[in-house]
Amino acid sequence: MADLDYKVIVGLEIHVHLATKTKIFCGCELAYGDTANTHVCPVCLGMPGSLPVMNKTALEYSILTGLALNCEIAKFTKWDRKSYYYPDLPKNYQISQYDLPFSEHGYIEIPLESGETKKIRILRAHLEEDAGKNTHTLGNFSAIDLNRAGTPLLEIVTEPDMNSAEEVGALARELQRIVRYLGVSEGDMQKGHMRFEPNINLHITKNGEVFKTPISEVKNLNSFRAVERSVAYEVRRQLAAFEETGVTMQMGNKATYGWDDDKQMTVLQREKEEAHDYRYFPDPDLVPVDIDDAWLGEIKGRLCELPIQMQVRFAKEYGLSDYDAGVLTADRATAEFFDGTVKLGADAKRVCNLLTQTGLKLANEKGVSVDQLRISMENLAKLAKMADGGDVSASAATTIFEEMAENGGDPAQIAEAKNLVQKSDAGEIEALVDAVLAENAKAVEDAKNNPKKGKKAMGFLMGQVMQKSKGQANPKIVSQLLNQKLNV
Amino acid sequence: MTTKIDEAQVRRVALLGRLELSDEEVAQFSGQLSDIVTYIEKLNELDTDNVEPLAHCLPVHNVLREDVPKPSLTNDQALANAPARENEYFKMPKVLGDNSGA
Numbered sequence: 015m016a017d018l019d020y021k022v023i024v025g026l027e028i029h030v031h032l033a034t035k036t037k038i039f040c041g042c043e044l045a046y047g048d049t050a051n052t053h054v055c056p057v058c059l060g061m062p063g064s065l066p067v068m069n070k071t072a073l074e075y076s077i078l079t080g081l082a083l084n085c086e087i088a089k090f091t092k093w094d095r096k097s098y099y100y101p102d103l104p105k106n107y108q109i110s111q112y113d114l115p116f117s118e119h120g121y122i123e124i125p126l127e128s129g130e131t132k133k134i135r136i137l138r139a140h141l142e143e144d145a146g147k148n149t150h151t152l153g154n155f156s157a158i159d160l161n162r163a164g165t166p167l168l169e170i171v172t173e174p175d176m177n178s179a180e181e182v183g184a185l186a187r188e189l190q191r192i193v194r195y196l197g198v199s200e201g202d203m204q205k206g207h208m209r210f211e212p213n214i215n216l217h218i219t220k221n222g223e224v225f226k227t228p229i230s231e232v233k234n235l236n237s238f239r240a241v242e243r244s245v246a247y248e249v250r251r252q253l254a255a256f257e258e259t260g261v262t263m264q265m266g267n268k269a270t271y272g273w274d275d276d277k278q279m280t281v282l283q284r285e286k287e288e289a290h291d292y293r294y295f296p297d298p299d300l301v302p303v304d305i306d307d308a309w310l311g312e313i314k315g316r317l318c319e320l321p322i323q324m325q326v327r328f329a330k331e332y333g334l335s336d337y338d339a340g341v342l343t344a345d346r347a348t349a350e351f352f353d354g355t356v357k358l359g360a361d362a363k364r365v366c367n368l369l370t371q372t373g374l375k376l377a378n379e380k381g382v383s384v385d386q387l388r389i390s391m392e393n394l395a396k397l398a399k400m401a402d403g404g405d406v407s408a409s410a411a412t413t414i415f416e417e418m419a420e421n422g423g424d425p426a427q428i429a430e431a432k433n434l435v436q437k438s439d440a441g442e443i444e445a446l447v448d449a450v451l452a453e454n455a456k457a458v459e460d461a462k463n464n465p466k467k468g469k470k471a472m473g474f475l476m477g478q479v480m481q482k483s484k485g486q487a488n489p490k491i492v493s494q495l496l497n498q499k500l501n502v
Numbered sequence: 503m504t505t506k507i508d509e510a511q512v513r514r515v516a517l518l519g520r521l522e523l524s525d526e527e528v529a530q531f532s533g534q535l536s537d538i539v540t541y542i543e544k545l546n547e548l549d550t551d552n553v554e555p556l557a558h559c560l561p562v563h564n565v566l567r568e569d570v571p572k573p574s575l576t577n578d579q580a581l582a583n584a585p586a587r588e589n590e591y592f593k594m595p596k597v598l599g600d601n602s603g604a
């Protein structure tokens with residue numbers, strides 16, 4: 015197996031729940047975890063004679079996402095019926111988009127381990143309704159909850175441009191970050207807001223010839239870990255199957271798999287691609303939608319700087335590590351709060367440290383976002399400048415940050431009140447240094463003449479001066495004075 | 503007259519529609535459906551070369567509603583017509599090889 019040269023080919027189909035208040039075609043409220051069948055009406059129950067009416071916000075959220083995914087937005091889009099019979103789909107057809115999706119031909123940029131980005135092409139994105147839930151089985155019967163039926167669902171289909179499990183995971187996470195930035199979905203995996211279906215196969219080169227393994231589709235994955243692990247597992251399984259039998263891709267040998275999280279393996283569901291016959295046709299209950307330039311322009315106005323763009327900019331313009339830039343851009347509130355503070359003239363690295371080491375932890379404890387702590391961007395910028403200017407030590411800056419987060423207030427006043435202002439007055443500090451040198455002849459001797467103990471002795475003297483100043487002396491100046499006086 | 507819809511096609515359509523047909527019915531529907539298709543084929547006589555495909559027969563576009571919640575049915579109302587229920591749920595025959603989730 016080891017000597018086979020192969021390339022992993024993965025395309026992804028993603029379903030995203032949109033964060034509208036109501037369902038896509040009726041006024042039933044979207045509610046997660048509520049009593050079964052209490053958010054249903056004649057429309058979403060598929061009762062004869064009821065008529066669906068399109069939710070404007072669902073359509074606008076979809077278009078906004080399409081724009082963020084660099085798609086071409088169709089000027090004319092319509093709704094189709096896709097027939098299939100399952101009890102969780104009460105109409106016996108799903109309203110979807112077939113030949114005229116609202117968006118096509120885009121791309122998503124994903125971050126790679128190397129710090130670079132890669133473009134994955136988007137084939138299309140269309141809007142459809144979710145089915146209900148087959149909650150549990152009762153012998154030969156199923157219990158059906160239709161609260162979810164009619165939830166607006168954005169289906170995004172990528173081209174097979176991903177070449178590893180890590181890239182698939184990166185795309186899934188990036189998409190989550192995008193829909194959250196845009197505010198079009200909560201992207202909560204626990205609530206099933208995002209479901210993934212990777213299509214995986216290998217291009218194996220053997221004796222100068224390229225062999226393609228049969229494509230596996232893994233259905234309904236609802237965690238990033240499951241997506242990554244199922245792809246990694248399929249790569250191993252397909253390699254082994256090829257080694258053993260030499261099986262290659264042919265018409266109709268695409269297979270459908272599920273993911274067994276307990277056994278950490280994919281499980282065959284259907285061997286042969288069934289001749290699906292969805293019998294799509296235009297839904298006569300819904301009229302088409304024209305998207306004119308004015309409307310599209312208005313939706314474009316709601317776009318924000320995308321997370322990956324911010325992450326790259328923070329690394330490039332502000333000199334942050336890719337890791338720090340990633341942490342700061344994990345959510346939009348933090349990214350914008352950071353960016354705004356730096357734009358007020360504060361040092362990026364200093365603000366980054368205050369936010370990532372203290373701010374995010376406090377915000378997390380309080381269950382709010384960083385910008386909802388009681389600190390304004392102005393006061394954070396001021397604090398960062400105080401720390402950079404040596405007016406307060408790094409640890410004092412943390413203390414002041416915590417105080418501001420709790421009770422608000424001005425950092426300079428807090429520093430004063432809490433006695434945290436550093437002494438930078440050279441004359442005052444010099445007196446302390448002289449006193450310490452006089453009291454510690456042995457350490458002075460080591461610092462000057464003992465190459466083995468010099469460093470340690472210097473540290474000791476430094477500590478003594480800081481202690482004498484009750485921690486208020488500016489360590490930079492103390493260090494300068496010590497070096498000067500000991501002539502090291 | 504030629505058979506436009508043969509018996510195999512009738513059986514396939516019946517399967518897609520989850521209908522159980524007797525052999526007599528299959529033969530009967532094959533004839534009836536073929537007649538219907540023959541009748542509809544009259545439309546092919548029209549020249550549609552320069553006619554845009556129609557997505558909808560109404561000259562109306564953009565019928566949209568604001569995202570504002572409306573009252574739903576109660577659980578009992580929702581289940582009033584259900585052939586069977588189990589507490590708050592619809593009770594349905596189990597589907598094998600379930601591939602739901604759209």
Ligand SMILES: [Zn+2]
Nearest residue numbers: 040042055058
């Ligand atoms: Zn409803």
